Amino acid sequence: MSLPVEATGWSCAACGGELEIVKVGFTYMKGNFEVDLPACRECGQVLVSEELATGKMADAERILEDK
Amino acid sequence: MGDLSLKPSPYESVLLRDVTGTTIRPGGLTLTDRALELCSFAIGTQLLDVGCGAGASVEHLRSCYGYDACGVDISPTLIAEGLLRNPALQLSVAAAEALPFAADSFDGILCECVLSLVEEPLKALAEFERMLRSGGSLILSDLYVKTATEPKGNLRGAVTRNQAESWLTQSGFTIVMWEDHTALLNELAARLILAGCSLDGLCCGTSGSGQRPGYYLLVARTA
Numbered sequence: 001m002s003l004p005v006e007a008t009g010w011s012c013a014a015c016g017g018e019l020e021i022v023k024v025g026f027t028y029m030k031g032n033f034e035v036d037l038p039a040c041r042e043c044g045q046v047l048v049s050e051e052l053a054t055g056k057m058a059d060a061e062r063i064l065e066d067k
Numbered sequence: 068m069g070d071l072s073l074k075p076s077p078y079e080s081v082l083l084r085d086v087t088g089t090t091i092r093p094g095g096l097t098l099t100d101r102a103l104e105l106c107s108f109a110i111g112t113q114l115l116d117v118g119c120g121a122g123a124s125v126e127h128l129r130s131c132y133g134y135d136a137c138g139v140d141i142s143p144t145l146i147a148e149g150l151l152r153n154p155a156l157q158l159s160v161a162a163a164e165a166l167p168f169a170a171d172s173f174d175g176i177l178c179e180c181v182l183s184l185v186e187e188p189l190k191a192l193a194e195f196e197r198m199l200r201s202g203g204s205l206i207l208s209d210l211y212v213k214t215a216t217e218p219k220g221n222l223r224g225a226v227t228r229n230q231a232e233s234w235l236t237q238s239g240f241t242i243v244m245w246e247d248h249t250a251l252l253n254e255l256a257a258r259l260i261l262a263g264c265s266l267d268g269l270c271c272g273t274s275g276s277g278q279r280p281g282y283y284l285l286v287a288r289t290a
Contacts, residue, residue, distance in 0.1 A: 031254040035261045060257035066249065066279065 010038070010047055017042030029064045083264055090123050092180035092208070093282050094251040099124055099179065102206040103132065105244055105286050108175055111135055115173045115198060117163050117191070118181030122149030122156045128177075129156075139166060163191035170197050177206045182231075183224035192238035196289055205240060205287045207231075210252070210280040225280050240287035252282035 002021075010019055019038040024046050026033055035056075038047045048057070083091065090096055108114070110133040116124050119138025128136035137157035140146050149158045161167050163178070163185045176195050185191045195205055210225035226234075228245070235242055259266055 028257075030250075031257065033258060033261055056260050056263070060260045063253050063256045063260065063279070066253055 004038070004049075012040035012043060012045050014045050015040060015043045019047060028061065031064060033060070083259070090179075091120055093255045094208070094248055094284075096124065096127050098208055098248060098251065098284055099127065099177065099206075101246075102177070102208070102284055102286060103128075106175060106204045106206065108132070108134060108204075112174045113172065114175045114177065115139070115166075115168070117166070117176060117178040117195070118184070119146075119158060120149070121145045121152065122158045124177065124179070125149075125156055125158065126153060139163075162186075164194060166194045166198055168198055171200045173198050173203060174200055175204045175206065179206070179208045180210070182207060182209045183226075185224065188224065189234055189238065192234055192240070196239045199289045201289060203289045205235075205289075206284075207235075207287065208248070208282065208284040211283050213249075213279075213281040228283065231283075231285075235285075235287050239289060241290070242285055242287045244284075244286040246284045247281060248284055249281040252280065 011017065012019065017040040020041045021036050022039045022044075023034050024037045024039065026035070037052075039045065090099075092098075094101075112134050114128055114134050114136040116122075116128070116136060116138035119125050119140050120142070122138050125136045125138040128134045137159075138149075139159050139161040141160065141162050143160050146158050146160050149156055159167065163181065164187050176199060178191075178195065182188050182191065199205065209231070211231060212225050212227045214227075232242055232245075256266060
């Protein structure tokens with residue numbers, strides 16, 4: 001899977017590794033979710049872009065909080 | 068469950084089912100299991116799943132519980148898919164308001180996340196009552212409108228809890244259990260958003276300032 005536009009040009013700040021798209025699991029309000037995100041192929045550090053944080057993730061959070 | 072229009076139903080969407088799995092509703096089979104736990108049907112009990120989609124629940128009822136289950140759905144696409152997956156399943160195309168079975172054919176009917184999509188819900192409930200034997204159970208889960216104010220957005224045929232209960236009573240049912248499972252609806256909507264799936268046309272829709280629906284599970288019995 002190719003990197004989304006907002007994730008191109010990044011490398012891992014911790015180890016300098018390249019990013020690849022992986023399935024990342026997270027838990028919020030007792031729900032377990034999976035989302036495809038760019039992550040370092042060496043150490044696994046995940047990149048959450050501003051667009052994702054303020055877009056889909058914020059929308060999902062609002063719905064889970066029943067707002 | 069598919070709708071009556073000729074354009075493809077959002078419930079037939081591959082992207083949607085990548086998120087929901089084989090069951091296209093909040094809670095999936097977990098909520099079905101919860102209802103079955105409350106009903107305690109004996110092995111071999113004859114059950115009908117109205118709005119069965121591709122028959123995942125029918126398969127579950129037969130293989131995990133040993134029930135004599137069959138299903139109907141308005142979508143020929145989903146029924147064909149179910150029969151392709153498992154030709155032994157008893158699945159047929161039918162509307163909830165015109166079920167192709169004789170009266171008193173079943174001990175239980177499941178209708179999960181479907182009634183709010185049905186054109187004539189009262190007619191469907193009358194059919195369910197006709198299909199069920201005396202003391203039979205109706206397992207119903209669906210969206211509901213949580214406040215009396217006019218809902219915005221895409222709540223389609225969802226009604227208030229009072230309205231749903233009134234319909235059931237009017238149709239000859241006694242409600243024996245009602246539970247709120249809105250958290251499961253919200254979780255499904257969040258999963259769909261994170262997967263990049265549009266909520267347009269789906270039961271868990273509404274965005275922005277629109278009133279969000281709740282989700283209930285109930286069990287009702289015939290006299």
